[in-house]
Amino acid sequence: VGGVGYTAYQAVVCDDPYAQTALANPGVYGAPYIWQELGSALLSARQGLSTLGQRATTSPMVIDLFGGRASQIAGAINVDIAATSGIRADVTRGLPLASGVADEIIATNPYLRGVPAGSTATNTWLPEATRILRPGGRIIITGQLGRNRFTRVPTAEELQRLGLRLVEEPRAVNDPRIIAQGMFTTDGRPIDVSSLQSFILEKVR
Amino acid sequence: MTKPASNLLLNPAVRAVVIKMAGLPFDAEGHKTDVPGIADCLEDLFALLGNEDVGEVVATAVSNGLMTQEQGREVLGIAIWSGQTNGAQLQPTLERWLEAADEPMHIGLALAQGIFPFRDIDRMTEVFARIIERFPEYAATCQGMVRRRREQGG
Numbered sequence: 001v002g003g004v005g006y007t008a009y010q011a012v013v014c015d016d017p018y019a020q021t022a023l024a025n026p027g028v029y030g031a032p033y034i035w036q037e038l039g040s041a042l043l044s045a046r047q048g049l050s051t052l053g054q055r056a057t058t059s060p061m062v063i064d065l066f067g068g069r070a071s072q073i074a075g076a077i078n079v080d081i082a083a084t085s086g087i088r089a090d091v092t093r094g095l096p097l098a099s100g101v102a103d104e105i106i107a108t109n110p111y112l113r114g115v116p117a118g119s120t121a122t123n124t125w126l127p128e129a130t131r132i133l134r135p136g137g138r139i140i141i142t143g144q145l146g147r148n149r150f151t152r153v154p155t156a157e158e159l160q161r162l163g164l165r166l167v168e169e170p171r172a173v174n175d176p177r178i179i180a181q182g183m184f185t186t187d188g189r190p191i192d193v194s195s196l197q198s199f200i201l202e203k204v205r
Numbered sequence: 206m207t208k209p210a211s212n213l214l215l216n217p218a219v220r221a222v223v224i225k226m227a228g229l230p231f232d233a234e235g236h237k238t239d240v241p242g243i244a245d246c247l248e249d250l251f252a253l254l255g256n257e258d259v260g261e262v263v264a265t266a267v268s269n270g271l272m273t274q275e276q277g278r279e280v281l282g283i284a285i286w287s288g289q290t291n292g293a294q295l296q297p298t299l300e301r302w303l304e305a306a307d308e309p310m311h312i313g314l315a316l317a318q319g320i321f322p323f324r325d326i327d328r329m330t331e332v333f334a335r336i337i338e339r340f341p342e343y344a345a346t347c348q349g350m351v352r353r354r355r356e357q358g359g
Contacts, residue, residue, distance in 0.1 A: 111286060111291055113288075113289045114289065117245045117248070118241055118245065119241065119244075120241050143286075144282060144286065144319050145235065146234070146235020146236070146238055146240065146279065146282075147235065147240065147279065147282035147283045147285070147286055147319075148240070148283075148286035149240050149241045149244045149283075149286065149287070150286070152240055152241065182357070182358060185285070185291045185292055185293070185320060186290065186291035186293065187290070187291060187292075187293035187296070188324065189292075189296060189320050189321060189322070189324065190320070190321045190354060190357060190359075191319060191320055191321075192319045192320065192321055192350065192353055192354070192357075193353070193357060194319075194353055195318075195319025195320075196319070
């Protein structure tokens with residue numbers, strides 16, 4: 001365990017590519033899973049912080065939540081459980097980002113596996129997205145709204161509880177940043193953009 | 206090997222879930238559809254079937270009058286955004302229906318999912334040409350999908 005901890009230290013603090021490779025290949029180096037997971041999480045967080053550092057002089061901060069392996073939106077920070085670029089994190093378990101840092105969150109085709117019965121956007125990913133959003137910041141949610149439980153428009157009560165308000169009703173996707181993305185299901189089949197709608201929420205407190 | 210759907214619907218547990226799902230709030234535009242409720246029923250169905258290919262079960266439910274065609278279409282759409290595979294286990298059945306091009310109800314269900322079938326646009330175009338020849342009522346839908354997929358880069 002100590003050796004793996006040292007490997008994590010080498011990978012994260014010393015930027016050692018061999019140690020990073022070891023952490024990125026679970027099982028290959030025989031390390032206990034929990035250390036591999038911890039090391040991978042630290043690496044992802046560090047990559048995310050590095051990205052944030054590069055953006056320190058620019059604005060606004062746009063988060064591409066559920067952006068997949070890498071964001072296709074110019075200037076956006078990818079956050080996805082499968083990210084290889086940006087921040088690899090599970091939004092339902094908390095994001096390694098401070099509260100109120102994001103100016104805008106773009107959530108396109110959110111899809112979560114293994115969720116409990118009754119899951120919707122409101123009780124899975126939306127609270128954490130709201131936490132990292134600054135007051136006045138916006139969340140653009142896009143998907144097959146009548147079919148994807150993770151894009152359901154929250155009720156008025158849910159919006160009030162989260163501190164959000166609906167500023168744009170569901171409509172055909174018209175944001176060029178979203179239209180320009182290649183959108184695919186997890187196994188790579190293209191999604192027909194005409195089947196998608198977007199709506200916009202704003203943080204009010 | 207997957208059991209024929211007609212036999213699966215004879216399973217009381219499967220049939221009960223399908224009937225429960227068909228009774229949940231639904232409207233063709235999706236505004237009042239109980240999407241989380243249907244998704245939860247689908248999770249139960251996936252567990253009963255042992256996989257996420259609910260295509261034949263839903264099609265048989267439509268054929269038997271347990272669901273309307275509109276309900277079947279939306280249930281399959283919700284199935285793609287439920288479970289663990291994002292529709293990967295369902296798509297081969299939808300594509301098989303399109304390739305067979307012999308049952309208009311199947312074709313209607315498969316074309317209404319908002320996902321372009323087949324990994325290759327050329328294959329999709331070829332299959333659609335046969336569908337248009339046999340069922341001209343689907344010509345506009347098929348031609349629109351080919352056009353939009355080309356516009357999206359194939």
